[in-house]
Amino acid sequence: MSKGVLATPKRGIRELGAEELVGWDEVTQGTILETFETEVDNVAHIRPEERPYSDFSSYTATVASWRVIKPVYNRDICIDCQHCWVWCPDTSIVSRDKQMLGIDYDHCKGCGVCVEVCPTNPKSLLMFAEAEEPEVALTKWPEKKKKEK
Amino acid sequence: MALRPIKNLKEFSTANERLEGAHLLCPGCAHSMIVRELMNATDDNLVIATNTGCLEVSTAVYPYTSWDTSWIHIGFENAASAISGAEAMYKARKRKGTLKDPDAPVKFVAFGGDGSTYDIGFQWLSGAIERGHDFTYICLDNEVYANTGGQRSSSTPVGASTTTAQAGRVSYGKKEKKKDIVAIMAAHGAPYVAQVAPNKWKIMAKVFQKALETEGPCFINTVSACTTEWKFDPKNTIEVTDLATDTLIFPIYEIVNGTELNILYRPKKVLPVEEYFAAQGRFKHLFKPENRHIIDQIQKDVNERWEYLQRREEARV
Numbered sequence: 001m002s003k004g005v006l007a008t009p010k011r012g013i014r015e016l017g018a019e020e021l022v023g024w025d026e027v028t029q030g031t032i033l034e035t036f037e038t039e040v041d042n043v044a045h046i047r048p049e050e051r052p053y054s055d056f057s058s059y060t061a062t063v064a065s066w067r068v069i070k071p072v073y074n075r076d077i078c079i080d081c082q083h084c085w086v087w088c089p090d091t092s093i094v095s096r097d098k099q100m101l102g103i104d105y106d107h108c109k110g111c112g113v114c115v116e117v118c119p120t121n122p123k124s125l126l127m128f129a130e131a132e133e134p135e136v137a138l139t140k141w142p143e144k145k146k147k148e149k
Numbered sequence: 150m151a152l153r154p155i156k157n158l159k160e161f162s163t164a165n166e167r168l169e170g171a172h173l174l175c176p177g178c179a180h181s182m183i184v185r186e187l188m189n190a191t192d193d194n195l196v197i198a199t200n201t202g203c204l205e206v207s208t209a210v211y212p213y214t215s216w217d218t219s220w221i222h223i224g225f226e227n228a229a230s231a232i233s234g235a236e237a238m239y240k241a242r243k244r245k246g247t248l249k250d251p252d253a254p255v256k257f258v259a260f261g262g263d264g265s266t267y268d269i270g271f272q273w274l275s276g277a278i279e280r281g282h283d284f285t286y287i288c289l290d291n292e293v294y295a296n297t298g299g300q301r302s303s304s305t306p307v308g309a310s311t312t313t314a315q316a317g318r319v320s321y322g323k324k325e326k327k328k329d330i331v332a333i334m335a336a337h338g339a340p341y342v343a344q345v346a347p348n349k350w351k352i353m354a355k356v357f358q359k360a361l362e363t364e365g366p367c368f369i370n371t372v373s374a375c376t377t378e379w380k381f382d383p384k385n386t387i388e389v390t391d392l393a394t395d396t397l398i399f400p401i402y403e404i405v406n407g408t409e410l411n412i413l414y415r416p417k418k419v420l421p422v423e424e425y426f427a428a429q430g431r432f433k434h435l436f437k438p439e440n441r442h443i444i445d446q447i448q449k450d451v452n453e454r455w456e457y458l459q460r461r462e463e464a465r466v
Contacts, residue, residue: 058213095162
């Protein structure tokens with residue numbers, strides 16, 4: 001069946017503001033947001049920093065203004081267990097090659113889940129006020145807690 | 150079919166994320182933990198349909214989309230029918246040889262909240278499973294219509310206070326029991342049905358991979374703790390989910406081919422249900438002296454249910 005064969009002057013669908021009727025196969029599609037600028041074969045094989053994101057992808061957006069407290073990451077104590085990575089709801093823990101690299105502050109909402117699930121002693125992620133500089137926060141890190149008997 | 154290694158978290162963490170940040174789900178929402186884990190469990194192309202619900206309204210707010218895969222949204226109830234249609238078209242085009250890349254592995258997945266799975270989309274889901282399309286349906290069960298302001302759904306448990314089943318002087322919240330959706334879906338004869346929770350990431354990833362691998366319709370009910378409607382601090386999402394699985398309010402199990410039931414997680418120490426209730430604001434009225442009997446009743450129901458599951462596992466029927 002060729003395209004548009006179903007529309008006759010008496011039968012078809014009138015789109016908003018249009019003069020002529022069109023067939024079901026000519027109706028304007030719903031909104032389509034293209035995540036990438038170019039065609040991508042399989043996203044699962046491309047690292048986020050190498051993907052051609054378009055302006056429609058929320059990767060380009062930020063929710064940093066939601067935060068009042070933020071997690072600060074202490075590399076010295078981290079054991080790369082990736083608990084924070086698997087349970088971060090906002091894809092904000094940057095892990096590459098089995099290593100935790102840091103926090104994506106553009107997408108972090110400051111929920112604090114990563115701090116709660118961190119198993120080290122003392123924790124290698126802690127919540128600080130949003131205005132606190134990470135370098136300053138690192139100097140305030142608590143000492144290792146002794147086991148209570 | 151390319152499944153990602155999930156032997157340990159380090160290996161699993163080499164996955165390339167396909168759900169982008171800056172979606173508008175609440176801080177600490179378990180929905181995105183579950184969705185991320187599903188998408189990280191495989192390297193195949195994914196076609197995803199989503200029912201209306203928190204996940205849909207938060208991940209596709211014009212002009213942004215958080216999905217790096219093909220993603221469809223149409224109505225509140227019809228993710229199951231949309232994904233059936235997509236799967237049927239894929240098969241037809243493969244048969245006719247009109248696919249651009251016929252060898253590329255594709256998996257079909259549908260997400261729905263508990264409102265759209267237990268209530269509004271129930272008929273559509275039932276139909277899709279009966280027709281036997283090759284897809285995986287994942288219910289993100291937060292036991293309430295969280296997106297529209299916390300109305301009760303048929304997944305809300307007994308005793309929970311919601312905006313349309315409020316606790317107060319004359320009522321202790323919802324009085325009706327929760328629907329047993331896993332048993333209903335298993336009764337459809339679906340090849341693989343399971344209930345999992347995000348705090349046990351490895352079990353969840355294994356179940357997801359098994360469902361993706363299984364040919365035919367699979368249904369997975371996932372516990373998704375809702376910080377806003379369950380009323381707890383966002384940072385405690387995993388802690389509350391731990392309590393849900395360790396008090397056996399949410400037992401973790403699978404049913405293969407409608408008969409073979411396997412319990413996937415047995416808590417080392419089973420906690421009393423009070424601990425789960427105490428962690429959430431929606432149950433706080435149950436601790437009043439006049440409502441204590443509700444807690445005792447729920448504890449009894451939970452014990453009976455656990456006993457039933459164990460017996461069924463043993464009997465293999």
